[in-house]
Amino acid sequence: MSGAAADRRKPRLHPRVGAVRHQLRQALEEFGPAPATADSGGAPLLLVACSGGPDSLALAITAEFFNRPARNGVRPYRVGAVVVDHGLQAGSAEVAEGARLQLESLGLAPVQVRRVSVESAGMGPEAAARTARYAALDAAAAEFGAAAVLLGHTLDDQAEQVLLGLGRGSGTRSLAGMPVKRGQYLRPFLALRRRDTEDVCALAGLQPWQDPSNTDPRFMRSRIRTRVMPFLEDEMGPGVAEALWRSAQILAADAEYLQSQAAEEYRRVRLVTPDGVELQRDGMERLPAAMKHRVIALAAAELGGENPSYERLQAAETLLRRHGSAGPVQLAGFVSVYRRTNANTVPQDGTGYGNLVLRATGRSPGQSNR
Known part of the structure; x- marks a missing residue:
């Protein structure tokens, strides 16, 4: 092969990039909106919920791949993003603006920053922020007519969620963790480790924001992330996070079956008075x-x-x-x-x-x- 021909060869895809694309493709095929074809009209819009952190930024650049025209010239999806500014930390507006600029540089559109007011009456700060965040994402999805909202939760997040459920004495549904799909929300990275998303950002030359609340010991999830999980890995050996993820997979199937049976029994015994x-x-x-x-x-x-x-x-x-x-x-x-x-x-x-x-x-x- 001549030197000129070698120069024209397509660059080899990095295995990490290929893995994250596969996870998103699989989630879209199994749970997401159908892609546009030559005769299907407009491409469905995917909105990435992006904080500017490594997980959601890696999801954004992965989703951008599906924003490109296919061989038939049709874009299978349009990809935009929403950055939610909770206003809970000094400089949060600057962080949100930095995320917006990175997302636009990737070719995502529309990209919108939504500032929310976190009202914690009757709930803890984490729950209040989550409620405000999902309300903002719901509103953005409705405004832009999004077919799905993509969330960047990883296997590590799922393992932490299972431990939170265990600590609270929760039932099967809670121990099943976060579902891949719930309504319009899709979590394609639940089988990937957090380090995978960090590698994707590094390979793409992106500068993710590291949220200081992730290591703030005031929050239970942060203590699980920085103290409990490392302790379990030290005492039980590597693979604890994967084991908890597998448990969530098994319990999710069990919970779905039990809930379907319960719905049948409910119809049998229910009377409206x-x-x-x-x-x-x-x-x-x-x-x-x-x-x-x-x-x-x-x-x-x-x-x-x-x-x-x-x-x-x-x-x-x-x-x-x-x-x-x-x-x-x-x-x-x-x-x-x-x-x-x-x-x-x-x-x-x-x-x-x-x-x-x-x-x-x-x-x-x-x-x-x-």
């Missing part, structure tokens, strides 16, 4: 405890309640045993549960005795279940 939602005693008593808890949680959700804690579900289930108090038991999100007794109005055949009744108890003005 003027009081709210009623769960028939006979049907509930035949269910195993895991199903009882899920059915009660589904009834609470139908009434606008929040996901009840294990202790509250236990208390509600105890009402079925027809001894002791008939309630009410208060569930999160302004929902109460009580057992029908002789003192309540029931059908003349007596079939309502012992049924569980869930009803919304109302909320103060300005409060919501978000």
Whole structure:
């Protein structure tokens, strides 16, 4: 091969870049919007939620590859980005502006910075920031007509999420961690390590921002990242993060099956009454405890309640045993549960005795279940 021919050869793709592109391609094929074809009209818009950190910046440059025209001349996707400025740190506006400039230099459009106000009433600072962030992303997706919003969470984030769930005594759904897809949100990097995204940024010559809150010991997730995970790796050997990720994969499949079964059981035992939602005693008593808890949680959700804690579900289930108090038991999100007794109005055949009744108890003005 002549020197001129060798110069024309396509540069070899770095394995790390190929790996991240494969993960995004796979996620789009399995869970995302269909790409544009020659006869499908406009390309769907993907919005990257980008903080300017290594994970989301690597996702942005990876997504940009799918922003390029294919061999048939059609762009399969349009790719834009949203930078959310929480305003919680000095210089946050400058960080957001720096992220915007990098994203635009990659060829993404539209790129928008959204500044939010973080209201922490009734929740911790991390939860309040997350609520404000997703509200901003929802609004941006609606404004631009995005088909999907891409999030840069990695395997390391998933492992940390599982440990958080374990520490809180959470159930199967929580221990399953973050799903690849939820609504319009897509997390294509959940099988990649954080170091993979850092390498991608370095290969592309990008300058990611290192969020100081990631190492701030005031936050539980930061302590897990900087203290707990390194301790587990030291004591148990390498591979702890991957093991936790595998556990999340298994539990996600289990949780999906159990939830589908619970939905079927809920339809069987559910009655709608003027009081709210009623769960028939006979049907509930035949269910195993895991199903009882899920059915009660589904009834609470139908009434606008929040996901009840294990202790509250236990208390509600105890009402079925027809001894002791008939309630009410208060569930999160302004929902109460009580057992029908002789003192309540029931059908003349007596079939309502012992049924569980869930009803919304109302909320103060300005409060919501978000």
